[in-house]
Amino acid sequence: xxxxxxxxxxxxxxxxxxxFAGCGITDGRVSIVGNEFPAIxxxxxxxxxxxxxxxxxxxxxxxxxxxxxxxxxxxDPAEYTSAIIANSSIVALMNNDVIRPLDDLIAKHxxxxxxxxxxxxxxxxxxxxxxxxxxxxxxxxxxxxxxxxEVPTTYEEMLSAAKVLREKGLSENPVGGAYxxxxxxxxxxxxxxxxxxxxxxKAGSAEPSVNSEAGVKALEMMKALSEYMxxxxxxxDSNATNAEYRAGNVALMNMWGSRxxxxxxxxxxxxxxxxxxxxxxxxxxxxxxxPASTLWWDGxxxxxxxxxxxxxxxxxxxMNGIRPEMIQDxxxxxQAVWLIDGYEPTPAAVGVYAAAxxxxxxxxxxxxxxLMHTALGAELTDFMQGNETAEQxxxxxxxxxxxxxxxxxxxx
Numbered sequence: 001x002x003x004x005x006x007x008x009x010x011x012x013x014x015x016x017x018x019x020f021a022g023c024g025i026t027d028g029r030v031s032i033v034g035n036e037f038p039a040i041x042x043x044x045x046x047x048x049x050x051x052x053x054x055x056x057x058x059x060x061x062x063x064x065x066x067x068x069x070x071x072x073x074x075x076d077p078a079e080y081t082s083a084i085i086a087n088s089s090i091v092a093l094m095n096n097d098v099i100r101p102l103d104d105l106i107a108k109h110x111x112x113x114x115x116x117x118x119x120x121x122x123x124x125x126x127x128x129x130x131x132x133x134x135x136x137x138x139x140x141x142x143x144x145x146x147x148x149x150e151v152p153t154t155y156e157e158m159l160s161a162a163k164v165l166r167e168k169g170l171s172e173n174p175v176g177g178a179y180x181x182x183x184x185x186x187x188x189x190x191x192x193x194x195x196x197x198x199x200x201x202k203a204g205s206a207e208p209s210v211n212s213e214a215g216v217k218a219l220e221m222m223k224a225l226s227e228y229m230x231x232x233x234x235x236x237d238s239n240a241t242n243a244e245y246r247a248g249n250v251a252l253m254n255m256w257g258s259r260x261x262x263x264x265x266x267x268x269x270x271x272x273x274x275x276x277x278x279x280x281x282x283x284x285x286x287x288x289x290x291p292a293s294t295l296w297w298d299g300x301x302x303x304x305x306x307x308x309x310x311x312x313x314x315x316x317x318x319m320n321g322i323r324p325e326m327i328q329d330x331x332x333x334x335q336a337v338w339l340i341d342g343y344e345p346t347p348a349a350v351g352v353y354a355a356a357x358x359x360x361x362x363x364x365x366x367x368x369x370x371l372m373h374t375a376l377g378a379e380l381t382d383f384m385q386g387n388e389t390a391e392q393x394x395x396x397x398x399x400x401x402x403x404x405x406x407x408x409x410x411x412x
Contacts, residue, residue, distance in 0.1 A: 023050035023320045024109070028313025030057040032300075033069045034084025037238075038262050039131055039336035040298070043084065047321035050313075057317055063239065066183065073098040078303040081314040086298050088363050090119070090127055092370050093301060095408075100304040101125060105315040119299055121365075129299035130322040131258065131336040134360055135191060136293060136351030137283055138260050140251040142276035143170050151278075155192070155221055155285040155292060158252050162228035165251050175228040176244050176253030180237040185384070186376035187294075191254070192218035194361050195285040195292025206368045206410040208401050210376070211394035217286055219383055219390040226384060234381060248273050254283070257355075258298070258336050261348035279347075281354025293355055294363040297339070368410040375400040 032047060034040045044059040051057040060080070062068070070092055072079040083093060093099045101124035102110075110128075119127035137158075139151060144161065147168050152158040158175065165174040178184040193200070198214030201207060226233055230244060238259050244250045246269045255263070264277045282293035300318045302311050324342045327333045333343065337352040345353065363369075375397045383393035405411040 023055075024316045025050055025052070025055045025313045027054045028056075028310045029081065029306075030055070030310070030314045030317045031080045032057075032059045032061075032082045032084065032314075032318075033065055033072055033080040034059070034061050034300075035065050036061045036063055037256075037258050039258055039338075040084055042326060042332050042335060043130065043300075043318075043321040046323065046326055047317040050317040050320050055313060055317075063237065069093070070096060070098065073303045073305065076305045077307070077310075078305040081303045081306050081310050082300050082318055083303075084298065084300045085127065086133070086296050086363070087119075087365050088296070088369065088373065090121075090299075090301065091365060091367055094121060094126065095367055095370070098304055099126060099301040100311065102128070102302060102315065105302065105312060109312075109315055109319065119297070127299040127301050128318070128322070129297040129339055131298045131338050132352055132356065133256055133258050133296040133298055133337070134282065134293050134352045134355035135187075135254050135256050136260070136355055137280040138245065138253050138255045138263065138351070139278050139280065140171075140273070140276040141278040142272060143174075143251045146170055151280055152252065153280075153283055155195075155225070155283050158283060159221075159224055159228070161252060162225075166228065171249070171251045173228060173230045173244075173249060174251040175225050176236075176241045176250035176255075177225065177229060177233065178236060178238045178241050178255075179222075179226065179229065179233045179384070180240070181234045181381045182377040183373065184237050184377075185234070185380055186373045188222060188254070189218055189376050189380060190363070190373070191282075191292045191294060192221055192285060194294065195283075195288055195290055196221075197286070197288055197290065200364060200369065200372055201366070206366075206405055208372065208398040208405075210372070211391065211398050215394045216390040219380070219393065221285060223384060234384060246273060254293075257349070257352035260351060261334050261336060261346075279351045281351055281358060282360060289359075291355060291358050291360045293360050295355055295360045296363055298336075368405055368408070371404045371408065371410070372397075372401050375404065 048057045069083040103125045118125040147164050149161045162174045165171045196214040196217050202209045264274045282291035285292045302314050324340050327343050334346045334348050337349045379396040382388040
């Protein structure tokens with residue numbers, strides 16, 4: 001069962017219960033920060049619907065959310081009363097003690113929530129999850145068919161397919177990827193590294209272990225793929241990569257399920273791109289059987305440095321943001337793999353379902369993983385630009401990580 005596998009991978013089911021009359025809020029301030037993709041926009045809009053004469057509800061949904069959510073919750077009072085996060089980004093908020101346990105609010109207003117619907121860390125309920133996510137293959141079935149190619153199941157097959165597509169003149173830069181320097185590039189490395197059998201840290205410690213055979217092989221595959229990407233690939237995040245696909249410039253890419261679901265519904269997408277749009281599960285690499293991807297959940301938190309009144313208003317607004325009634329709208333139902341009661345899988349869910357069922361590793365929810373992610377994003381660009389060897393780049397990653405881990409007390 002998908003949900004059983006997903007729960008085991010920490011993508012936990014959310015059941016919001018019945019919508020509250022007037023959201024049940026009498027007074028308070030709600031300010032939400034989060035990413036900008038359609039599913040989160042829907043959650044934010046449903047929360048904003050709770051606004052009234054004595055209730056202020058605002059959202060700041062932006063691609064820059066990860067750089068502003070922590071500073072925006074460190075003030076007293078916090079600028080943001082809730083951050084919509086994933087199993088990676090909650091770690092920084094926990095490390096800096098800016099979000100509060102939700103146990104009391106769940107006891108008061110979350111009676112319909114089941115025990116396994118709550119993200120529990122260190123014995124405290126710290127978030128409520130509402131969707132599962134993973135990166136997986138998105139491709140143009142028409143272009144593959146025209147080239148006489150099968151759908152790739154490995155990155156090696158993707159490389160071979162890209163070569164044929166270019167040689168046949170079907171696509172000059174057939175591979176897309178969110179390789180933007182920084183967070184995105186680091187995440188693509190994480191995917192490939194785990195697929196190669198790598199482990200970011202030495203067993204039972206915060207000591208880094210990315211400068212390894214698996215790390216080198218991961219970078220070599222990423223560099224080989226980049227030869228078939230737009231030359232400006234180091235500036236392409238998910239938005240830019242999706243724009244390339246929508247324009248008909250990309251035939252094969254590793255993309256988030258939350259993005260893929262609405263990829264060709266945008267206005268102005270050419271009909272051949274719409275007709276050729278197809279989704280498959282995540283690919284493997286290097287002869288391994290572990291998908292070169294990571295499994296995620298998305299959910300919401302409540303800030304610590306706000307009044308109890310605002311915390312309660314925020315909890316109620318966010319519960320309304322994920323109420324089951326919203327997925328009765330067909331457009332909303334296709335926006336994500338919703339972990340909400342009443343959700344019926346749509347064709348767009350196949351990639352995330354496949355990721356959960358094929359043993360995809362959850363993104364490491366370790367207190368020092370954020371430091372590693374930052375180091376990877378900062379230090380891998382020189383290799384991707386051909387200015388360093390893979391070993392040099394990974395040595396730089398480990399040095400940057402160790403310095404930060406010592407500064408933060410994770411290493412002596």
